[in-house]
Amino acid sequence: MAARAVASGPGGDVALLWRALRQWRYLAGLGMDGLGFLLQIVALRSVPIYAVGAALAASLAVTAVVAARLLGVRLSRMEWAAVGVVCAGLALLGSASGAEGDEGGPVWLKWAMLAAAGGVLLLGSVGGRLPERGRALALGLGAGLGFGVVEVAVRLIDGLAPGALATNPAVYALLLGGGAAFLLLTSALQRGSVTTATAGLVLGETVAPALIGVVWLGDRTRPGLGWLAVFGFAVAVAGALVLSRFGQAPVEQGASTVTPR
Template sequence: MALALAAAVLAALGYAAGSILQAVGVRGGSGAAALTRSPLYLTGLGVDGLAWLLSLVALRRLPTFAVQSLLAGSLALTVVLARVFLGSRLRPRDTAAVLALVAALGVVGGAGTEQPSPTVATPLQVVLLVAGVLLLLAVLVLRRLGSAAFAVLAGLGYSVAALGARAVTLPDAWSDAWRVLAEPVAWAVAVAGVAGTLGYAAALEKGPVGPATALLWSVEVVVPAVAGFALLGDVVRAGWWVPTVAALVVVVGCSVVLAGSPAIPEET
């Protein structure tokens, strides 16, 4: 459990660091072409990718609700790092939200005992793959949607990817790694991940980063938590149900507050 917990915490830190690097990289830039030549911006994208891989490691041993809540903590880290490195203003309610979020994540971390990834029947794997495909098609086809709608689609895409990462069966030997390609849920992770990435990009293109990020993380915390309990057999430590539900509500609420903070950098 220690390794999985460390992976989740490092993933949250990676997402926060990636946001700051990208924010610094876009300063003084003049369009997408300039960003492709910005070492800081490209490094930020790479850190985001590494953080995503670390989140997949965490999902192998921790329940979905615990991992997704810890990843939402990246908002608190982003606010703090932006204050230190970018000199961003920190509102009193941002400070309160950071402290409340840290406390809530402590509860969530305590409620999520180590749980090996479940064995998922093929029909459910196919359902996740179909969901990922439909979300990707929605992002590509429904271009008239507003920022909020794309943020929700992105959150659902990342949610399906997280559920798929939790459910995929990894072989014992590297020589059998190719067998993963035969699992529909493995393709669900890839397709839904692309849907989430494109959906969030469209949300930022059509509206401000704060509301879009708040919707994204709210969906990413709530949907995988409910689906993890209902479909994947995720369990909460005995006697921790009430504090866990309360902590999840606090995580979502604090995410909404922090997403609107002036310390959250605008990205392009």
């Protein structure tokens, strides 16, 4: 809500972010996001990446229920069904998920994550110049990929000693990817269709990190339940995409608006 309440004006993404940071609601949201990020790190060190990614995408179901109760938003039957689908998908995924993988991945993966974080910044620079619909999708997808870099990078940090952190490319990938994702998401919320941007966010932060976790980091399912995990993951993400409009909060009177598509 704070991002959308920022009046449009001159300047690029950094200027838009600075104006948002001057609103108390944005700062309060940052504090809640910070707490959520700490919980995400704990989750990523405990369960497979695909389960964490699907749970993050499923937060839209929580948003939808809260919006219906506290903000007076009316959910259609399809949207209520999507909330149920997301919950069912998570239940299936949780029942099929195995333990977190114990593989450290190839050496080059840490550097690949750092390069991917730089690519997110480049995508944001190019996407910000696209027409509205393409811009929202590019910025949202870029933000999702940046958060995906964070998910993988957390798993690639294998030591917390200052010397080990300073020489680990995954640490810099985490910082750069998270910062870039934060910047792109703020820009997407302010300058394009929030529904489209949120859909791109869901896809970017779930699919690629899940594949990396399975292929290179040893994430597995319970024996014989691989099909159930894949099905649950697909169901949860599909339901989240249906609910992607709930990335959009009501816009206050007099605030800058962007017409949702």
